Amino acid sequence: DAGVIQSPRHEVTEMGQEVTLRCKPISGHNSLFWYRQTMMRGLELLIYFNNNVPIDDSGMPEDRFSAKMPNASFSTLKIQPSEPRDSAVYFCASSYQGRYGYTFGSGTRLTVV
Amino acid sequence: DQQVKQNSPSLSVQEGRISILNCDYTNSMFDYFLWYKKYPAEGPTFLISISSIKDKNEDGRFTVFLNKSAKHLSLHIVPSQPGDSAVYFCAASAGGNQFYFGTGTSLTVIP
Numbered sequence: 001d002a003g004v005i006q007s008p009r010h011e012v013t014e015m016g017q018e019v020t021l022r023c024k025p026i027s028g029h030n031s032l033f034w035y036r037q038t039m040m041r042g043l044e045l046l047i048y049f050n051n052n053v054p055i056d057d058s059g060m061p062e063d064r065f066s067a068k069m070p071n072a073s074f075s076t077l078k079i080q081p082s083e084p085r086d087s088a089v090y091f092c093a094s095s096y097q098g099r100y101g102y103t104f105g106s107g108t109r110l111t112v113v
Numbered sequence: 114d115q116q117v118k119q120n121s122p123s124l125s126v127q128e129g130r131i132s133i134l135n136c137d138y139t140n141s142m143f144d145y146f147l148w149y150k151k152y153p154a155e156g157p158t159f160l161i162s163i164s165s166i167k168d169k170n171e172d173g174r175f176t177v178f179l180n181k182s183a184k185h186l187s188l189h190i191v192p193s194q195p196g197d198s199a200v201y202f203c204a205a206s207a208g209g210n211q212f213y214f215g216t217g218t219s220l221t222v223i224p
Contacts, residue, residue, distance in 0.1 A: 104156030
């Protein structure tokens with residue numbers, strides 16, 4: 001298996017633009033997580049899905065953030081409009097049942113200028 | 114509110130010596146703990162885990178200790194190697210799918 005695949009690896013955008021981050025989880029995994037890494041808060045859970053259904057989105061910072069999982073093999077995290085304070089590394093992770101830890105993707109480094 | 118805390122942002126250790134990374138948590142319902150290792154430009158990778166029914170778990174050079182009464186866990190790396198230089202995250206779960214992560218400790222092993 002190729003692991004959790006995220007795209008793009010790097011994204012530089014101007015403030016106010018829409019940004020879409022993509023994730024393909026490991027085949028057979030039924031839980032998917034979006035995390036944001038910052039120096040101050042470490043790995044911060046934004047939202048997670050179980051069997052394609054959003055379970056907990058309490059970590060989504062604002063209405064500017066939205067996430068979808070239209071099927072078991074694809075998820076998106078969208079920021080609209082983007083702001084400089086959204087600059088961070090965004091990780092997607094997947095797991096089977098979730099109980100024993102996750103497999104992370106390589107992350108998307110987002111820079112909003 | 115940070116339920117899992119790693120109070121040392123960085124640690125430097127000489128090659129061959131022991132590295133001790135610490136993690137504290139506040140939620141007494143946490144019953145499963147993980148350590149992840151992260152190299153630059155890569156995602157975190159699973160390193161070692163421990164259940165609350167144990168107080169120690171060992172895997173090669175890596176040992177995790179859990180002190181439930183103190184709500185504290187630590188990761189020992191013996192002997193430390195330059196390839197161990199990375200950021201280490203501890204994570205905890207109270208059951209279900211969600212893990213809470215600490216802010217990470219950057220370990221540098223000096224040759």
